[in-house]
Amino acid sequence: MVRTPCCDENGRKKGTWTPEEDRKLAAYITKYGSWNWRQLPKYAGLERCGKSCRLRWLNYLRPNVKRGNYTEEEDEIILNLHAQLGNKWSAIAGHLPGRSDNEIKNHWHTALKKRANNSGESSKKCNSKNNIRRSTSVANKNASPSTSHENIVLESSQWSPKESSSEDFFSYSNTDYQEQHEVFQQEALDEITSGSFWTEPFLVESFHTTGTDFLAPPIDYCGLVCPPSPFIGHEFLSSFDFDHFNY
DNA sequence: AATACGATCAACCGCTTCAAG
DNA sequence: GCTTGAAGCGGTTGATCGTAT
Numbered sequence: 001m002v003r004t005p006c007c008d009e010n011g012r013k014k015g016t017w018t019p020e021e022d023r024k025l026a027a028y029i030t031k032y033g034s035w036n037w038r039q040l041p042k043y044a045g046l047e048r049c050g051k052s053c054r055l056r057w058l059n060y061l062r063p064n065v066k067r068g069n070y071t072e073e074e075d076e077i078i079l080n081l082h083a084q085l086g087n088k089w090s091a092i093a094g095h096l097p098g099r100s101d102n103e104i105k106n107h108w109h110t111a112l113k114k115r116a117n118n119s120g121e122s123s124k125k126c127n128s129k130n131n132i133r134r135s136t137s138v139a140n141k142n143a144s145p146s147t148s149h150e151n152i153v154l155e156s157s158q159w160s161p162k163e164s165s166s167e168d169f170f171s172y173s174n175t176d177y178q179e180q181h182e183v184f185q186q187e188a189l190d191e192i193t194s195g196s197f198w199t200e201p202f203l204v205e206s207f208h209t210t211g212t213d214f215l216a217p218p219i220d221y222c223g224l225v226c227p228p229s230p231f232i233g234h235e236f237l238s239s240f241d242f243d244h245f246n247y
Numbered sequence: 248a249a250t251a252c253g254a255t256c257a258a259c260c261g262c263t264t265c266a267a268g
Numbered sequence: 269g270c271t272t273g274a275a276g277c278g279g280t281t282g283a284t285c286g287t288a289t
Contacts, residue, residue: 016257016283038274054275055258090277105278106256 013047017056021046025053026061059100066098070107078104078112 017025028044034057037050046053059065070078074096081092089101089108096104 014259036274049259050274051260051276052258059257087278101277102257110255 012049014052017060021048022056022061025056029057029061055102059102064098065100067103070111074099075112075115078108079116082108082112082116 013021024044024046028040032043034040034054037054040046040050041048041053044053048056060067077095078092081095085091087105089105093099093101093104
């Protein structure tokens with residue numbers, strides 16, 4: 001089976017997302033929905049592949065996404081579910097509203113796996129920082145999906161991940177960058193949560209296209225390229241006020 | 248103060264699954 | 269039932285930050 005490459009080599013951008021890219025992506029999806037991830041970046045004015053856009057949206061930009069600050073209850077849920085399901089991160093994420101599979105996976109590898117392992121070996125040796133070595137690839141190779149169920153013991157905050165407040169919602173090193181991003185994030189969330197978008201009976205996520213050639217889509221008043229979906233009417237589009245996304 | 252090393256996490260890559268024609 | 273394209277998933281990488289020496 002021949003697959004079309006998900007990312008072409010024609011200057012398709014990689015790496016960390018900029019606030020401007022986030023703004024474009026959030027604005028576009030909020031307005032038009034993720035009707036087609038592969039086509040979406042083209043119409044949103046992004047030089048990214050669809051996969052990258054999807055990941056960015058699901059992990060960081062979608063509404064109600066939670067970052068850091070895992071509670072003991074959440075840790076316990078993850079540990080228990082991982083004991084039952086193994087590395088089925090998306091299934092585990094399904095039990096933790098607001099948490100993405102990627103973040104749960106990272107949290108597992110950075111904090112919970114140690115807890116699980118240490119609880120199993122606590123009778124053999126004391127916890128020592130020198131015993132903790134970062135070797136993700138090696139650890140992953142050695143890690144078994146069927147972590148011992150019996151050995152998982154919840155401990156105190158000793159092994160809790162580092163505190164993460166709303167201030168480091170986006171952990172950029174550049175302060176201006178971060179501040180700009182936080183402002184945007186709050187604006188986007190306000191926009192999304194205050195409007196009718198998420199309560200609309202019409203589910204934009206369910207858009208499907210034929211995957212064939214599109215007519216050149218029109219460009220709307222805020223610079224976004226309207227998707228070629230016959231299901232999106234002008235009354236639908238005009239129900240959103242995106243004036244504060246000032247490009 | 249400089250350097251080395253470990254921890255964290257955002258993002259990429261490639262494979263699998265799903266769904267439409 | 270087969271082919272094909274898109275979405276989803278999990279493993280892995282690499283940049284960055286924090287801490288120890």
